[in-house]
Amino acid sequence: MTDLEPGLGSAISFVTLGVTDLPRSRAFYAAMGLEAHPRSNEHVVFHDLGGQVFALFPRAALAEDAGVPVSDATGALAASLSMNVSEESEVDAILQRAVRAGGRITRPASSPPWGGVRGYFADPDGFAWEVAWNPSVTLDAEGRVRL
Amino acid sequence: MTDLEPGLGSAISFVTLGVTDLPRSRAFYAAMGLEAHPRSNEHVVFHDLGGQVFALFPRAALAEDAGVPVSDATGALAASLSMNVSEESEVDAILQRAVRAGGRITRPASSPPWGGVRGYFADPDGFAWEVAWNPSVTLDAEGRVRL
Numbered sequence: 001m002t003d004l005e006p007g008l009g010s011a012i013s014f015v016t017l018g019v020t021d022l023p024r025s026r027a028f029y030a031a032m033g034l035e036a037h038p039r040s041n042e043h044v045v046f047h048d049l050g051g052q053v054f055a056l057f058p059r060a061a062l063a064e065d066a067g068v069p070v071s072d073a074t075g076a077l078a079a080s081l082s083m084n085v086s087e088e089s090e091v092d093a094i095l096q097r098a099v100r101a102g103g104r105i106t107r108p109a110s111s112p113p114w115g116g117v118r119g120y121f122a123d124p125d126g127f128a129w130e131v132a133w134n135p136s137v138t139l140d141a142e143g144r145v146r147l
Numbered sequence: 148m149t150d151l152e153p154g155l156g157s158a159i160s161f162v163t164l165g166v167t168d169l170p171r172s173r174a175f176y177a178a179m180g181l182e183a184h185p186r187s188n189e190h191v192v193f194h195d196l197g198g199q200v201f202a203l204f205p206r207a208a209l210a211e212d213a214g215v216p217v218s219d220a221t222g223a224l225a226a227s228l229s230m231n232v233s234e235e236s237e238v239d240a241i242l243q244r245a246v247r248a249g250g251r252i253t254r255p256a257s258s259p260p261w262g263g264v265r266g267y268f269a270d271p272d273g274f275a276w277e278v279a280w281n282p283s284v285t286l287d288a289e290g291r292v293r294l
Contacts, residue, residue: 007180011196015159015228019272024249028271031248032241033154049158050289052199079226079274081162094179101178102171124175125166127226142197 006090007097010143012052014082014130018059025056037147051144066120066128067107080120082130084137084145088117094131095119153237154244157290159199161229161277165206172203184294198291213267213275214254227267229277231284231292235264241278242266 019025026036026045034054037046045056059078063070066080085091092109098121099105106128109119116134123129138146166172173183173192181201184193192203206225210217213227232238239256245268246252253275256266263281270276285293 005180008176009180011199012162012201015162017270017272017274021271024271028248028250029155032244033152033156051291052158054159078272097179101175103175123164124168124171125164125225127164144198 005097006085006087006093008083008094008129010083011145012081013084013132013137013139013143013145014053014055014080016055016057016062016080016082016130018062018078018080019056020059022056022058029054029056039147046147048147051140051142051146053145053147065107065112065118066130068122068128080128080130082132084132084134084139084143086133086139088133091117091119091131091133095121098123098129152244153232153234153240155230155241155276157230157286158292159228160231160279160284160286160290160292161200161202161227163202163204163209163227163229163277165209165225165227166203167206169203169205176201176203186294193294195294198287198289198293200292200294212254212259212265213277215269215275227275227277229279231279231281231286231290233280233286235280238264238266238278238280242268245270245276 034047037048040046047054060070095105103121103123105121107120109117111117118130118132120128120130181194184195187193194201207217242252250268250270252268254267256264258264265277265279267275267277
């Protein structure tokens with residue numbers, strides 16, 4: 001059965017941990033064998049895992065971006081999963097679908113400072129999903145992200 | 148610079164959410180367009196995302212498997228990231244590397260009821276990583292998992 005409505009069907013594009021000490025976490029994952037991508041900087045660290053990005057982002061910044069109080073970001077919202085989409089219109093369509101499915105929008109579709117459009121929804125347990133359209137990120141035919 | 152020591156270099160094999168109501172979460176993600184894999188059952192739900200598995204597992208079961216008290220599993224340990232490795236010996240090697248890097252082992256390398264060998268470590272913020280060798284799961288040349 002093919003599902004033609006925009007949804008979560010393709011790959012998870014980003015797994016982002018909301019960390020409390022970015023240099024410490026960057027050093028930890030470097031020591032574990034992960035090389036930071038050149039696009040990393042003092043605000044965010046990216047690791048390109050061949051079609052998926054494993055990112056480290058300060059917890060307060062992640063909470064702010066997700067539209068949740070920092071005090072709530074110690075639980076399920078301490079990390080986020082992202083799905084990048086190829087059409088801007090899919091962002092809001094997927095957020096609306098999440099509401100119908102029993103989730104809630106924590107950040108409506110809007111433009112972050114780094115460009116594109118993104119929004120966040122929380123699943124029934126509060127796990128955070130970002131849905132993002134970002135013209136600076138390439139998606140291959142299988143929906144895998146390339147920085 | 149090539150890192151020859153076993154580490155986190157390849158893909159994240161599983162992203163597992165520790166959910167509080169498995170049928171509710173299964174229904175939510177079905178409504179979001181994800182089809183449960185036939186190997187799903189009443190204890191666990193798998194979604195095959197073309198090289199990565201997005202799994203739903205009851206939070207208490209995930210905590211038990213990770214070797215942490217359920218009461219701790221409401222925070223960063225409410226979900227886990229897994230890396231499947233192709234050699235059994237890599238499981239313990241990566242766990243020991245995590246300790247040297249500043250993490251801690253929450254579940255030493257050991258055999259779960261479903262076969263293979265796995266262990267868990269927590270990163271500096273307590274985010275849970277499983278390192279697993281599972282002969283019933285296939286890894287392709289890029290380290291992507293196939294159920």
